[in-house]
Amino acid sequence: MYTLYSDQRSGNSYKVRLALARLGIPYRLVEIDILRGESRTPEFLAKNPNGQIPLLEVAPGRYLAESNAILWYVAGGTTLAPEDRIARAEALQWMFFEQHSLEPNIGAAYFWLCLIKGGRELQRHALEDWLENGYRALGVMEMHLAKHRFFVGEHSTIADIALYAYTHLAEQCDFDLGRYPAVRAWLERVAGEPGHVPMEWQPEPLALAE
């Protein structure tokens, strides 16, 4: 059984919890409080030298980092993975877009405005850039979603899950989605998929003793 190291408040962690819930795959959850430095302890750095969550133990002692690489791994061969070679590459295209153009902006705004007390004051100089670049990314998504129900093919895939995580938090951190009706409709479509769980959801404790 997988063990997932996750912080409840992390959009990147939510991606993995959402994918596993959608797929009905049981796993053991280890909550890591990144704000208390629990991803920077010697024990955790031995598992992931980059000191980040989410982290998935895919085999005994073998750990996979980077939320979108984890999504790719757990979805392999399931309905969440696109079928043909071009579609699989297109899913990766959107997932790299997410990590390069969306998460560094909406994710950063979410972190500093919603999770860090006084963060808005501390990051006042950066917020304008996050908003400008985040809106630019949302514009690219809007253009695609104006013509397509999901990001790749006719049903939802890991590309949608990757992009959903921070997009669904955008309005909590100063972004106004009013000008993005196709994005809003897509958010509702993803949330309506069978097996969907909200960010607050956690699985039942499976193995408290290790």
Place this chain on the structure above:
Amino acid sequence: MYTLYSDQRSGNSYKVRLALARLGIPYRLVEIDILRGESRTPEFLAKNPNGQIPLLEVAPGRYLAESNAILWYVAGGTTLAPEDRIARAEALQWMFFEQHSLEPNIGAAYFWLCLIKGGRELQRHALEDWLENGYRALGVMEMHLAKHRFFVGEHSTIADIALYAYTHLAEQCDFDLGRYPAVRAWLERVAGEPGHVPMEWQPEPLALAE
């Protein structure tokens, strides 16, 4: 035959040219001058709404963006793709790391210090962050390469090509690799692989008339 839209000075474009050269795959090259706005014309935006190179035409009228998604696509089934499921996910892990932790720092420093006249003055406030975060990424790479010849498995893969592109430019843009001996040895190993081409290399013109 593939058509690749690329800017000669872009590390992200170099990744794709290097992978295609390593694999001996012929392609038609269309040079796009991003500094003259050629990736923001209506014609180009119709191919890639995100306005970025590299861009690969993978089938007539079907375009794939994001350098690492393109690497994944062209390397499928070749010696540059890792073999088993965990190793493939590990390659993606390093490729997402590259786009999230390395390219936004070393790539940004390279762009502003090496390509833009007066860029150093314009970005003086940002350079310190790029150096700090870029060194942090190089530190993670150093720890891995101190124990491994390549990033995934025993031979070089698309993960090495993705990370090579901007790492090999680091010393041109204020980074000192003196404290990263394993990274420097790995750069030499990658450059010594059969089929390797330097960033300046371009393929013979294949089809000047379209």
